[in-house]
Amino acid sequence: MRQAKTIYDCLFDARRKLPSPDAEILTATALGLEKSALYAFPEKPVSNKEAERHKDWLSRRIIGEPFAYIRGETEFWGLNLIVNPGVLVPRPETETLIECALSLIDKDSEVLDLGTGSGAIALALAQETNARITAVDIQPECVDLCTLNADRLGLNVKVNISDWFTNISSSFDLIVSNPPYIATNDPHLTHDGLAFEPLIALEAGVDGLESIRTVVKESPAYLRSGGHLLIEHGHDQREQVTSLFATSGFTKIENTADISGTPRVCSGTKP
Numbered sequence: 001m002r003q004a005k006t007i008y009d010c011l012f013d014a015r016r017k018l019p020s021p022d023a024e025i026l027t028a029t030a031l032g033l034e035k036s037a038l039y040a041f042p043e044k045p046v047s048n049k050e051a052e053r054h055k056d057w058l059s060r061r062i063i064g065e066p067f068a069y070i071r072g073e074t075e076f077w078g079l080n081l082i083v084n085p086g087v088l089v090p091r092p093e094t095e096t097l098i099e100c101a102l103s104l105i106d107k108d109s110e111v112l113d114l115g116t117g118s119g120a121i122a123l124a125l126a127q128e129t130n131a132r133i134t135a136v137d138i139q140p141e142c143v144d145l146c147t148l149n150a151d152r153l154g155l156n157v158k159v160n161i162s163d164w165f166t167n168i169s170s171s172f173d174l175i176v177s178n179p180p181y182i183a184t185n186d187p188h189l190t191h192d193g194l195a196f197e198p199l200i201a202l203e204a205g206v207d208g209l210e211s212i213r214t215v216v217k218e219s220p221a222y223l224r225s226g227g228h229l230l231i232e233h234g235h236d237q238r239e240q241v242t243s244l245f246a247t248s249g250f251t252k253i254e255n256t257a258d259i260s261g262t263p264r265v266c267s268g269t270k271p
C-alpha cells in the first residue's frame with residue numbers, strides 16, 4: 001500500500017517548483033492550513049483529496065495562472081473578493097485610486113465606478129463611506145460577480161451593464177475608473193499571468209489610451225460642476241493622460257504615484 005503524502009512532502013514538492021513565499025502560501029491554502037502548521041506538523045498525513053488539490057494547484061501555478069484564479073478569491077483593500085477568469089485580478093496599485101477617492105468623497109457624494117470588474121473599487125468605497133455608488137461594466141460576468149461580492153460583503157452598490165456611459169443617465173460628484181490601458185502590441189499581454197486575464201480588461205488600442213481617451217472625453221457630461229474624475233493609468237502614460245484631462249476642460253489636474261513611486265492616478269475637477 002502506498003504511504004499517504006505528508007505536509008512535508010507537499011511543501012518539498014512545491015518548493016522545488018515555485019519560489020518562496022508562493023510555495024508556502026499555495027501549500028498551506030491547498031491543504032486548508034495556517035502557514036505556521038506547515039512547520040508545526042510536517043509529518044502529518046494529508047488526505048488524498050488534499051494531495052490531489054495541491055498537485056492540481058501546483059501544476060496550474062507553474063504555468064503562470066494567477067493564484068487568485070486558482071483559489072477563486074483575493075484580497076483588496078482588506079476585502080475578500082471572489083474572482084474568476086472573467087474578471088481582472090484587482091491589483092495593489094489600485095489602492096492608490098481608493099486613497100485619492102476617499103479624500104474627495106463626503107457623505108452626500110454620488111460616485112460612478114466605470115469598468116468595475118470584480119467590484120474592487122466600488123466595494124472598497126462602499127466599505128469606507130456612505131456615498132451612493134453605481135458600478136458599471138461592459139461584461140455581464142463582471143456585473144454578476146460585482147453583485148455577488150456586494151451581497152456577500154453586505155455592501156450597497158448599484159450594479160449595471162454599460163458600455164462606458166451608454167446606460168448612464170444621471171450625473172455624479174465623482175467618477176472613478178481603472179480602465180484597460182495596455183497597448184495592443186505590448187509583449188506583456190502574452191506573458192506572465194496577464195495571458196490568463198480577459199483581454200477586454202487589459203488592452204486599449206495601439207497606444208493603450210483608447211479607453212482612457214473615451215472616459216476622459218465623455219466624463220464632463222456626467223459630472224456635476226465641481227465634480228471630479230479619477231483615472232488609473234499605465235506607468236508611462238502620465239503626460240498623455242494629463243494632457244487629455246486638460247483638453248477636456250478639467251482644472252486642478254493632479255498626478256499621484258503608487259506605493260512604488262510610479263505615476264498611477266490622474267485627477268481633475270470639472271469647473
Ligand SMILES: C[S@@+](CC[C@H](N)C(=O)[O-])C[C@H]1O[C@@H](n2cnc3c(N)ncnc32)[C@H](O)[C@@H]1O
Nearest residue numbers: 088090115116117137138163164178179180201
Ligand atoms: C483594468 S479592468 C479594472 C477592473 C476593476 N475596476 C479593478 O480595478 O480591479 C477594466 C475593466 O473595464 C471593463 N471594460 C472594458 N471596456 C469597457 C467598456 N467599453 N465599458 C465598460 N467597461 C469596460 C472590463 O470589462 C474590466 O472589467
